[in-house]
Amino acid sequence: MLKPNAPLLPTPSQTIGPFFPQTFFQAGDNDLTRVSAAAAPSTRGERILLRGVVRREGGIPCVNAILEAWQADAAGRFRHPKDPECALADPDFLGWGRAWTDAAGGYEFHTLLPGGFTDAAGPRAPHIELAVMASGLMRTLFTTVFFPDFPGPNEADPVLAAVPAARRPLLLAQPDGEAAGCRAFRFDLQLRGGAETPFFVE
Amino acid sequence: MDSLPDRFDPWPPGVQPVVPTPGYPGTFTHSPAEAPIRRPAGRGQFTGPLDLDRKLPCDEMNLATPNPGRPAIGQLIHIAGRILDEDGRPVRGAVVELWQANAAGRYFHPNDTTRDAPLDPNFIGNGRVRTDAEGGFGFFTVKPGAYPVPTKEVWWRPPHVHFSVIGPASLSRLVTQMFFPGEPLNPFDHIFMAVPEAAARQRLLATALPPAEVGAGWLGFRHDIVLRGRAATPPC
Numbered sequence: 001m002l003k004p005n006a007p008l009l010p011t012p013s014q015t016i017g018p019f020f021p022q023t024f025f026q027a028g029d030n031d032l033t034r035v036s037a038a039a040a041p042s043t044r045g046e047r048i049l050l051r052g053v054v055r056r057e058g059g060i061p062c063v064n065a066i067l068e069a070w071q072a073d074a075a076g077r078f079r080h081p082k083d084p085e086c087a088l089a090d091p092d093f094l095g096w097g098r099a100w101t102d103a104a105g106g107y108e109f110h111t112l113l114p115g116g117f118t119d120a121a122g123p124r125a126p127h128i129e130l131a132v133m134a135s136g137l138m139r140t141l142f143t144t145v146f147f148p149d150f151p152g153p154n155e156a157d158p159v160l161a162a163v164p165a166a167r168r169p170l171l172l173a174q175p176d177g178e179a180a181g182c183r184a185f186r187f188d189l190q191l192r193g194g195a196e197t198p199f200f201v202e
Numbered sequence: 203m204d205s206l207p208d209r210f211d212p213w214p215p216g217v218q219p220v221v222p223t224p225g226y227p228g229t230f231t232h233s234p235a236e237a238p239i240r241r242p243a244g245r246g247q248f249t250g251p252l253d254l255d256r257k258l259p260c261d262e263m264n265l266a267t268p269n270p271g272r273p274a275i276g277q278l279i280h281i282a283g284r285i286l287d288e289d290g291r292p293v294r295g296a297v298v299e300l301w302q303a304n305a306a307g308r309y310f311h312p313n314d315t316t317r318d319a320p321l322d323p324n325f326i327g328n329g330r331v332r333t334d335a336e337g338g339f340g341f342f343t344v345k346p347g348a349y350p351v352p353t354k355e356v357w358w359r360p361p362h363v364h365f366s367v368i369g370p371a372s373l374s375r376l377v378t379q380m381f382f383p384g385e386p387l388n389p390f391d392h393i394f395m396a397v398p399e400a401a402a403r404q405r406l407l408a409t410a411l412p413p414a415e416v417g418a419g420w421l422g423f424r425h426d427i428v429l430r431g432r433a434a435t436p437p438c
């Protein structure tokens with residue numbers, strides 16, 4: 001049994017830089033519905049496409065940015081011991097995916113519409129956590145995507161409530177038609193300036 | 203699984219790099235102008251993917267002597283370390299990704315076109331492993347070369363190795379860089395120097411191991427990485 005050592009200070013963040021290896025990416029990394037590339041996708045929920053463009057100051061597309069998504073399954077559970085209902089979580093749903101932006105700054109994730117849940121902070125509306133890493137970013141940025149389907153839960157969400165009212169709409173994905181038979185949502189990110197995306201810190 | 207962190211203190215002062223970062227023009231167009239919004243850490247922050255090795259292959263730890271193939275050009279080195287949390291507990295099963303320039307300071311990446319430093323056909327420079335029960339990881343590689351950054355002011359990156367670590371909670375996610383001790387370019391690097399506290403910068407430096415500990419094949423470096431997160435109940 002390893003004994004814990006003295007408290008340590010965290011290692012500083014640094015930029016991911018412009019050269020994150022393309023060989024690290026495989027088709028399907030941006031698909032949260034599969035626990036592995038070979039696995040069948042989970043069907044316990046509504047399949048959706050989340051897509052958008054990442055822009056920097058001046059509205060210029062951000063190429064080569066990395067986005068990582070993390071979310072609860074369609075019933076609002078995480079397959080992780082820190083979820084009290086971990087044992088009931090969808091075993092076929094990974095809930096994690098990685099996307100990278102193309103030459104136009106575009107990204108997309110294939111996933112299931114998340115479920116809401118209640119934790120210590122209060123009743124959480126269905127949402128997807130996003131981490132953003134890019135050349136020119138020295139710290140990883142964290143933001144959260146909410147959905148227009150849930151006006152009541154959004155109104156009651158304690159994290160959305162922490163955002164100034166005028167900026168809350170920036171965290172709502174917008175209906176964006178259909179793609180391959182499922183609903184698509186658009187969530188654009190503006191890293192700096194203009195309608196700047198709200199980012200969070202704990 | 204009570205070893206999973208569920209407490210995330212704010213970053214201690216002087217640890218996170220200053221943003222925007224003096225001397226690094228890209229940070230002035232990418233870093234948010236608005237202050238980040240403080241939120242309570244919730245279930246989405248305490249949790250994270252625990253079995254990512256099914257999604258991401260975690261089996262590349264030898265970057266320097268591919269088989270088949272010839273050894274990469276450069277000084278062969280071994281980097282070993284542990285991934286720990288703020289309580290000093292090993293983080294097992296973390297995904298550790300490493301990428302770096304070759305010995306000539308050139309990345310195997312289509313976007314590295316700023317100068318014609320040579321590519322090494324035997325060195326791609328990317329690896330991914332999963333930490334063992336003690337939080338340990340290791341890579342065989344070569345010491346990367348320095349390279350200039352295409353900015354108006356002359357700026358050379360010192361030799362450095364990029365690390366991306368996916369830990370047990372989404373708040374443990376860390377992207378960082380490892381530097382080599384005693385490099386004359388270190389104090390001129392805007393990215394290294396963006397970390398305000400000297401003691402925090404020190405934690406970005408690898409430790410050179412006595413050659414007798416490592417043997418004649420490689421130079422050895424030790425580098426531990428500490429992720430955010432601790433147990434709500436102090437460990438006894």
Ligand SMILES: [Fe+3]
Nearest residue numbers: 017359362364
């Ligand atoms: Fe680099």
